[in-house]
Amino acid sequence: MLVPHVDVIMASPKGDEAPIDPYSVEETKDDDACQAFLRDNEQLYQNTTKLESFLGRSSEFAGIFFAGGHGLNRGRPSKDYLPCPKRKLRCDLKARTCGQCQRAGLECHGYRKPQDLVFRDQTDVARHKVLAHVGVPILNLDIDTRCRDTFFALYVTGISRSCTSLVPLYTKAPATGHLACSVDAVSLAFAGVQFESQEAMSLASKRYVTAIQNLGQALRHPRALKSDQTLQSMLLLDLYEKICGRDRQQPRSWMSAGDFDLSSPIACELARNVVTTLTISCGAVRAPVPDSVMLLRRRLDGHVLDTKWGFMNILLDIVNLRADMHNGRWLNHTAEAAERAKGLDRRLVSLEQKLPEDWKPVPCSTAIRHQPLLxxxxxxxxxxxxxxxxxxxxxxxxxxxTKIIKNHDPSSEAAASETINSIARKMCRAVPQFMLPGSRPENAGPFSPMEKLQCRSLLSCLYLAAQLSADEHLREWTCACMDYMTERGEMRVARDIAAIIRLDCMSIIIVPCPFPGTGFST
Incomplete structure (x- = not known):
């Protein structure tokens, strides 16, 4: 019907003769227009144009039609094309199998029913099939962005209680400044440890160098010395060093002292974090806490009043006691060392008794299959x-x-050993809540990133309990817990610590991290 009104061009892959379906010819034998087309336009389908010559030329044509065929669309019929035409026989067109093929014993697909030849609109069906296999769109973010988002989600706004100042400072900081570089360094290090990625750790080292260089340039300006962003960068770089386990050393000079402005909540929090950070650093190297930190602590006493700060005051004295013992001050005064330890222990017990009632532990049981881990x-x-x-x-x-009391006061050895075993068991009973299915709603399957981080923060306490307790069953239990973390949470660090406990290695020094909730200060 189109031929009298338009110029028709037929195309095929090879540009040779396009085969005509004999069934279609038979069906249209009473259609004068179709028969006229076959008779008068043989040149169209006997001399087709190569399909590739039309690439990029669709705008030149008013319409493009795809003619149906029954071969492989390669310019000639397939080998399985109808047996009758191959044998040059006139088919009787029976539905299931034609008479000629039946008599010859040949396989025949038979004549198709008219409804099988009807064109149907399959657009919606095809769309639904495609959409059913479309996955969730994933943003192709670089590793810095992914690690930074992970750090803020899991640590800054997740497990930590001391990073509330970072978000407002970071949002106002220059994109290429020392604070942004410090965030990138610690984010990559955090993700590298959390997901055991060497690529992230390698990039973290490079970002750390860049952050140090940018911070050094900033410190040349007097105003930067009192900037909240500068202090926040210093704290982040210190956290990076603790995460990466860099060689323990005296606190850096730019972290040791300073005239802190306590006029704003952010400044108070940063100053508080400085006291915490420097105290932990001094404890790690068994060095006394600098006088400047003690002075800053006293200045903050009027601004900070909570349980955490009360513990920090005790921790400062504990760090100084350990530093004195490390430097040999109590070699000839062991009784005095024991008395100081007893006084600090009484202060710790008093602080425990002042904790809110709803903070106290509640004994719970869980599924029978997890009894060995209880x-x-x-x-x-x-x-x-x-x-x-x-x-x-x-x-x-x-x-x-209690360990100091046991070692320096022979008369208290039995009572101290009993106290150590009792405290160690209480520490261990706090662990299953964060790893066993059923103990919390979120403990449903394999460890989530947050569960891994929470369990990681408990490893130092588990190790300390196994190291100091004389209870062999408790030591075996801690190893079983770490084996479970290794299997369920794919935590290689748990496997390594369990191996240390089994080897009875006593040379590792543990410095518990007061409340940041990471365990990275071990």
């Missing part, structure tokens, strides 16, 4: 991870003090 047949439940870390940090310091 010390004493149950575990202790706490309101959240922060409260758990607070309790276990207090207990860790009590273990340290």
């Amino acid at each position: 010390l004493d047949g149950h575990h202790d439940a706490y309101p959240n991870h922060f409260v758990t870390q607070l309790w276990n940090t207090l207990r860790a310091m009590r273990l340290e003090m």
Whole structure:
């Protein structure tokens, strides 16, 4: 019908003769227009144009039609094309199998029913099939962006209680400034440890160097010395060094002192974090806390009043006691060292007794299949991870003090050993809540990134309990817990610590991290 009104061009892959379906010819034998087309336009289908010559020329044509065929669309019929035309026989067109093929014993697909030849609109069906296999769109973000988002989601706004100042400072900081570089360095290091990625750790080292260089340039300006962004960068770089386990050393000079402005909540929080960070750093190297930090602590006493700060005041004295013992001050005064340890232990017990009632542990049981991972047949439940870390940090310091009492006061050895075993069991019973299915709604399957981080923060307390306790069953139990973390959470660090416990290696020094909730200060 189109031929009298338009110029028709037929195309095929090879540009040779296009085969005509004999069934179609038979069906249209009574259609005068179709028969006229076959008779008068043989040149169209006998001499087709190569299909590739039309690439990019669709705008030149008013319409493009795809003619149906029954071959492989390669310019000639397929080998399975109808047996009758191949044998040059006139087919009787029976539906299931034609008479000629039946008599010859040949396989025949038969004549198709008219409804099988009807064109149907399959657009919606095809669309639904395609959409059913379309996955969730994924943004192709670079590794810096992914690690930074992970750091803010899991650490800054997740497990940590001391990073509330970072978000407002970071949003106002220049994109290429020292604070942004410090965030990138610590984010990559955090993700490298969390996901055991060597690529992230390697990039973190490069970003750390860049951050140090940018911070050094900023410190040349007097105004930068009192900037909140500068102080926040210093704290982040210190966190990077703790995460990466860099060689322990005296606190850097740019972290040791300073005239802090306490006129704003952000400034108070940063100053508080400086006291915490420097105290932990001094404890790691068994050095006394600098006088400037002690002075800053006293200045903050009027601005900060909470349980965490009360513990920090005790921790400062504990760090100084350990530094004195490390430097040999108590070699000839062991009784005095024991008395100081007893005094600090009494202060820790008093602080425990002042904790809110709803922060205290509640004994719980879980599924029977997890009984081997329940010390004493149950575990202790706490309101959240922060409260758990607070309790276990207090207990860790009590273990340290009781160990000093045991070593320097022979008359207290039996009682001290009993106290150590009791405290160690309490520390261990706080762990199953964060790893066993059923103990919390979020413990449903393999460890989530947050579960891995929470369990990682408990490893130092588990190790300390196994190291100081004389209870062999408790040591075996801690190894079983770490084996479970290794299998369920794919935590290689848990496997390594379990191996150390089994080897009875006593040379590793543990410095519990007071409340940041990461365990990275070990």
